[in-house]
Amino acid sequence: MRKxxxxxxxxxxxxxxxxxxxxxxxxxxxxxxxxxxxxxxIEGEGPGSGFWPFWLSLIMLGCCVWTGVNWxxxxxxxxxxxxxxxxxxxxxxxxxxxxxxxxxxALIHVVGFYGxxxxxxxxxxxxxxxHSITQxxxxxxxxxxxxxxxxxxxxxxxxxxxxxxxxxIPLYDMFL
Amino acid sequence: MEIIAALMDGVWQALQPTNLLLAFxxxxxxLFVGAMPGLGSVNGVAILLPFTFVIQEMTGSAxxxxxxxxAIYYGAMYGxxxxxxxxxxxxxxxxxxxxxxxxxxxxxxxxxxxxxTAALASFAxxxxxxxxxxxxxxxxxxxALKFGNPEIFALMLxxxxxxxxxxxxxxxKTIFSICFGLVLAAVGFDEITGAPRxxxxxxxxxxxxxRFLVLAIGVYGIGEMIxxxxxxxxxxxxxxxxxxxxxxxxxIREFPKAWKGTSIGxxxxxxVGILPAAGATPGSLMAYGVTKMVSKNPEKxxxxxxxxxxxxxAANNSASTGAxxxxxxxxxxxxxxxxxxxxxxxxxxxxxxPLLFSNQPDFVWxxxxxxxxxxxxxxxxxxxFIPIFLWMLRMPFTILAPLIFVLSVVGTYAAxxxxxDVWLMxxxxxxxxxxxxxxxxxxxxVLAIVLGPIAxxxxxxxxxxxxxxxxxxxxxxxxxxxxxxAIILILLPVFKLIRDRLRSRSKEAT
Numbered sequence: 001m002r003k004x005x006x007x008x009x010x011x012x013x014x015x016x017x018x019x020x021x022x023x024x025x026x027x028x029x030x031x032x033x034x035x036x037x038x039x040x041x042i043e044g045e046g047p048g049s050g051f052w053p054f055w056l057s058l059i060m061l062g063c064c065v066w067t068g069v070n071w072x073x074x075x076x077x078x079x080x081x082x083x084x085x086x087x088x089x090x091x092x093x094x095x096x097x098x099x100x101x102x103x104x105x106a107l108i109h110v111v112g113f114y115g116x117x118x119x120x121x122x123x124x125x126x127x128x129x130x131h132s133i134t135q136x137x138x139x140x141x142x143x144x145x146x147x148x149x150x151x152x153x154x155x156x157x158x159x160x161x162x163x164x165x166x167x168x169i170p171l172y173d174m175f176l
Numbered sequence: 177m178e179i180i181a182a183l184m185d186g187v188w189q190a191l192q193p194t195n196l197l198l199a200f201x202x203x204x205x206x207l208f209v210g211a212m213p214g215l216g217s218v219n220g221v222a223i224l225l226p227f228t229f230v231i232q233e234m235t236g237s238a239x240x241x242x243x244x245x246x247a248i249y250y251g252a253m254y255g256x257x258x259x260x261x262x263x264x265x266x267x268x269x270x271x272x273x274x275x276x277x278x279x280x281x282x283x284x285x286x287x288x289x290x291x292x293t294a295a296l297a298s299f300a301x302x303x304x305x306x307x308x309x310x311x312x313x314x315x316x317x318x319x320a321l322k323f324g325n326p327e328i329f330a331l332m333l334x335x336x337x338x339x340x341x342x343x344x345x346x347x348x349k350t351i352f353s354i355c356f357g358l359v360l361a362a363v364g365f366d367e368i369t370g371a372p373r374x375x376x377x378x379x380x381x382x383x384x385x386x387r388f389l390v391l392a393i394g395v396y397g398i399g400e401m402i403x404x405x406x407x408x409x410x411x412x413x414x415x416x417x418x419x420x421x422x423x424x425x426x427x428i429r430e431f432p433k434a435w436k437g438t439s440i441g442x443x444x445x446x447x448v449g450i451l452p453a454a455g456a457t458p459g460s461l462m463a464y465g466v467t468k469m470v471s472k473n474p475e476k477x478x479x480x481x482x483x484x485x486x487x488x489x490a491a492n493n494s495a496s497t498g499a500x501x502x503x504x505x506x507x508x509x510x511x512x513x514x515x516x517x518x519x520x521x522x523x524x525x526x527x528x529x530p531l532l533f534s535n536q537p538d539f540v541w542x543x544x545x546x547x548x549x550x551x552x553x554x555x556x557x558x559x560x561f562i563p564i565f566l567w568m569l570r571m572p573f574t575i576l577a578p579l580i581f582v583l584s585v586v587g588t589y590a591a592x593x594x595x596x597d598v599w600l601m602x603x604x605x606x607x608x609x610x611x612x613x614x615x616x617x618x619x620x621x622v623l624a625i626v627l628g629p630i631a632x633x634x635x636x637x638x639x640x641x642x643x644x645x646x647x648x649x650x651x652x653x654x655x656x657x658x659x660x661x662a663i664i665l666i667l668l669p670v671f672k673l674i675r676d677r678l679r680s681r682s683k684e685a686t
Contacts, residue, residue: 052635155219
């Protein structure tokens with residue numbers, strides 16, 4: 001954990017510097033504006049567009065330095081802890097749950113929300129949750145049906161269907 | 177006396193069967209829309225606005241459709257707490273602060289207590305606001321008008337200060353979190369100059385900005401769930417949330433213990449709610465911060481303190497009624513939902529403004545009467561539905577977790593209809609999970625992304641007004657004292673740090 005505290009402070013410090021650099025960008029349509037021209041007060045216009053994010057990012061950088069000092073002085077719990085940042089359970093959990101979520105989102109682009117929802121719920125409930133096949137199927141099929149009626153029919157928020165779109169056309173005719 | 181007679185007449189009109197039925201339907205619809213992550217009162221009101229034309233044709237009055245919409249607004253404000261407490265995902269931004277203590281209470285098996293407290297505090301907040309609204313609408317509207325950009329910015333500074341001054345033990349991480357949220361809020365087109373900002377890796381989607389719900393659902397729906405799975409190792413089944421009539425009545429009897437949070441939330445929420453552009457979210461966050469500040473046990477906040485549930489809930493309901501005040505008396509909407517309500521009023525041929533009370537009393541008083549009636553219906557419906565909400569918590573965690581993931585993904589898409597935001601939400605979920613392991617507080621970032629779009633323009637416009645002179649925040653009669661108090665609150669942890677060091681040195685010396 002101690003090592004992770006320092007690495008995180010360095011990563012966030014670098015992110016802060018990147019944000020400061022990015023805040024200083026002027027609008028692309030005006031080549032006369034130099035980088036960092038917009039971070040101060042502009043005559044007759046008040047603070048420029050980069051003023052707010054630039055100075056906040058500078059404060060963020062200061063906080064990262066402060067966290068680094070605390071790490072060095074071992075004044076915070078993570079800077080004193082010798083436990084691992086992610087133990088083996090956490091690594092496995094991240095792989096299966098996080099991987100499942102990434103797969104879920106990727107599937108949405110292919111089979112739409114309802115198809116992806118069905119696959120994700122079967123994966124999670126049956127393989128990770130070890131529930132019975134009956135319970136798994138009941139929830140995995142019931143949830144997309146409820147969602148369709150709530151979002152598409154009641155709230156008129158049409159969720160993408162991907163390649164499964166033709167299957168929904170009869171439902172549109174009936175309910176929309 | 178005149179006001180009381182007009183109010184009684186208004187309540188009587190609101191209690192007519194048609195209006196009563198509309199208020200009931202509106203409250204139930206609002207409750208469910210509000211409880212759904214990704215949807216808030218603005219969605220409910222906007223989606224059902226066309227339906228109100230049918231109501232107007234049927235009833236021949238502009239009051240009935242307005243009663244219906246106002247009831248949805250009320251219901252949604254009550255509903256926001258449900259997903260915050262039971263699932264740990266704030267349904268909409270005004271319910272963010274409810275998550276801080278509502279969720280820990282649910283995890284301790286006291287979800288019934290949290291839900292009852294939220295419902296009763298919401299009722300108390302809305303009732304106080306209704307009384308203020310009835311009695312002081314015109315003079316309060318003129319107070320709201322005195323709040324210009326410097327005053328609103330000072331108020332935002334105060335909201336941040338309550339978090340820094342009273343936040344976690346790790347001050348640099350709290351400040352980092354706030355600043356990070358504020359920078360994320362700045363992504364997209366600068367609304368003053370029109371220049372695109374912080375479009376990372378030239379991805380076009382960043383130009384529309386990073387929305388509050390993307391961060392909030394990522395943090396609470398994904399990050400929080402992964403955190404819970406890791407810390408509980410699926411052993412947490414939430415079966416402790418047994419609900420009986422006795423547990424609900426016991427929770428009702430215990431509600432007076434949350435008097436401090438309820439009274440602070442009710443008063444502060446209404447005051448912040450009447451300010452144009454402020455709304456229920458800053459009101460609820462400030463109420464939470466102030467209640468924590470005056471509490472004898474501030475360390476219990478975030479662990480499941482009932483005052484931490486009562487304060488934001490009383491405040492967001494009080495602020496919702498408060499936001500109606502500038503909308504009706506000045507024609508200035510204080511929130512996106514009141515903007516839609518204002519549009520409805522204009523469509524029905526009403527002219528919101530200072531003369532509305534004198535020119536349209538037959539519209540105004542039944543509407544105000546309906547606020548009282550809807551509030552009463554909302555608390556009854558909410559309490560009656562608590563067993564259904566708790567049923568969700570009795571599910572095994574291995575069922576609840578994937579359903580929350582699904583709800584988070586669908587909720588984010590439903591809010592903005594953009595897959596980029598869904599991926600971004602997932603990224604925030606993982607990112608804030610890692611930050612949380614290292615004790616970075618996540619709530620201040622969520623607070624900041626909500627308040628950033630109010631704080632930045634008001635700061636910049638104030639500095640434009642003063643020609644870059646920062647003393648504008650100290651010299652104006654309203655902004656000055658608020659700024660000074662905010663700065664004291666920000667510096668409070670530094671004073672505490674110095675005091676603690678001096679004490680430990682003197683101990684070492686002795």
